Amino acid sequence: MKIICSTASLLLFMIFISTTKCDKLSLKKNNNEEAKNHLFPPCASCKILVDSFKRGMEKTKKGKFEGGDAEWEEKKLGSYQKSEIRLVEIQENLCKDVNHGQNQCYSLAEELESQMEEWWFNNQDTHDFHDYLCIQNAKKCCPLNHYGPNCEPCNGFPDSVCNNNGKCKGAGTRMGNGKCTCDKGYTGDVCFECADGFYQSYKDEKKLLCSPCHKACKGSCSGGGPKECLDCTSGWKWLEGKGCYDIDECYENKTSCPENNFCINTEGNYTCLACDRACNGCFGDGPDMCTKCADGYEQKDNICVDTSDRTRKTTEDYYRYARYLGLSVATGIILQRNIYVAAVIGLCVAVYITVSEYTVAQNSGQEPILNLDTLGKIPK
Template sequence: MIPKILLLYLFFLCKLSISKRISPDLSSLRTGKLEDCQRCKILTDSFKHWLSGTSRGKHEGGDAAWEEAKLKSYSRSEMRLVEIQEGLCSELKKYQDHCYTLAEEVEQVLEKWWFYEDPETVDLYTWLCIDNLQYCCPPNHFSESCIPCPLDKNNKLCGGHGKCDGDGTRKGNGTCICHTGYTGNYCEECSKNFYLSNSICMPCHKACDGCSGEGVNSCNKCKNGWIMQSKSCIDIDECSSSSLCKENQYCVNREGSYKCKNCDPSCKSCKGDGSANCTLCDDMYTLWSGKCVGKEQKYEIVFNVAKRLTLYIGLLIISVFIFRNNKYFAAFTIVIIAIYIFTLENSSTVNLLELILNMN
């Protein structure tokens, strides 16, 4: 007798725990309202989830033989129902409080289904949401009376390209809510900027303002940012106009539009991204090969260029004198000088770039 008392005590504690867990957070309920049918569908889906999750459970502890003799099998036991109710709604990441609230409201109704209906033949959603609570309607039905949604001349619901307003609920007026690309009373027509291809409405090219087929050659008109040339919509290069962007910005052309981007901070105006595309500098800087450099750096660059130029002229004069005396030796000398100049120029270019980058 003791195990039975203990079992009843545990059952009472579980029911008390469930009652606490399904107390709703009213502040969250105000922020996201759901229709009754949606709430009921969420609840029944959660119930089925935990029904599946407890499908292999069994009684634990106590006198197993006494449990099997005196209690129902675990699959339809009160203990399993309590386990389901404990987990009910807890797995949800969205609308959890709505689920908890409805679970508390219909707790006794759920127990009635559990103990008196066969879950193998009586679907919980249909039994609870449609037949008992009357929150929902069968698929393809709407309104308080759950009347069938209207069909087109081919007996299709919204031409197979939409659903009726209120479908599956006790609300709505039954008019067709068409999928993207379709319009009309029964979604039998293509929307603007869509064209019919093999009984399917396909999107026009992004350059078109209405079209008769695929591609830019089928446009009825061109959208803003495009222009019709030779019966085809061509992108307009807005950046060809220099007055679109501010002085410290440069223009980037895009299909059908453009965008102004800020120049590098070292530039007063520019023609592109980075510090090497400046077209104008502040008064204290000088434009040098697309970069804004200070006076001291400018003099250093000019001095290095002059020094190398003097060296190269000197080497050239030496080569001329050698050429007069020995052509073969002069040719060899010129090759050596060429290699030397090439190496020196590469090194100087790297040093020059480092100098200018360090300034910025």
């Protein structure tokens, strides 16, 4: 019975894995089909076709005639670079490298096959491929900064389209209405006015520069500083003769921060930062800014210090002193029969203890239990 259940479970698991894999493959296939069937605007689709054709030219630019006598073939058939054989090779792979809109590319390539051949054989040296195919013959695109069905010039063409502060709607295509879409900071029909939140930093008959107002300003301003604001935004306050000044939310508004945090004022706002871990409440950063010490800490010289460090230091001191005492006692026991040798070793022990304590004192700021000055006063 157990074997049957195990087999059934394994079978169900394999079916689940197989179904999941099929679903993923089906989803991937659907996504690929959707990408291939994607439709672009007429001008964009023509550019995709042109780009694919140019990639084909790039791949075949180092090619040559296949045969035993290449020099004879060049004389009889002409240059491979402009040959029908190379054109056929390019056309055979045309649109295969296109992911989105591939079917539309194939359709357009079939529609414009004769125009592409005409350019290849007769106009390759005199006309740009995109201009010849998409603008002049297929009439799917317009020249730069022209728009609409009749390819009319954009406002300000050729040197000052939308006063160089925006873009012409439909430029380069046979779509759009030619109106200006202004860049950030500019407004108006021809983008020759400053938008709200910007001020005029330079202007003459042909050029306008707009710069952003200070962040203290609410809306328009007459210059770049907080004094030139016409109104103040949140977090700033108007002061006659001085313009907008920053409100100290921590002091003036008595802004409250979460427990065990302190307030820091910023321009137009404030932020709350966590207190040091030694603190239980604070008015600034660091263990010397605590209003009260946290558990496990105590105040010493206006700083909250970790009591566990002191306990550990005391324990280390006890062990160190015990080691010194044991060393002295052992020296006396072992060498009690030879008082001179005991004196020499005792002196060495004293030097060792003194130097050790002096090093500890230098690192911790404590008084050593022995002083180097007293070393010469040790009784012999």
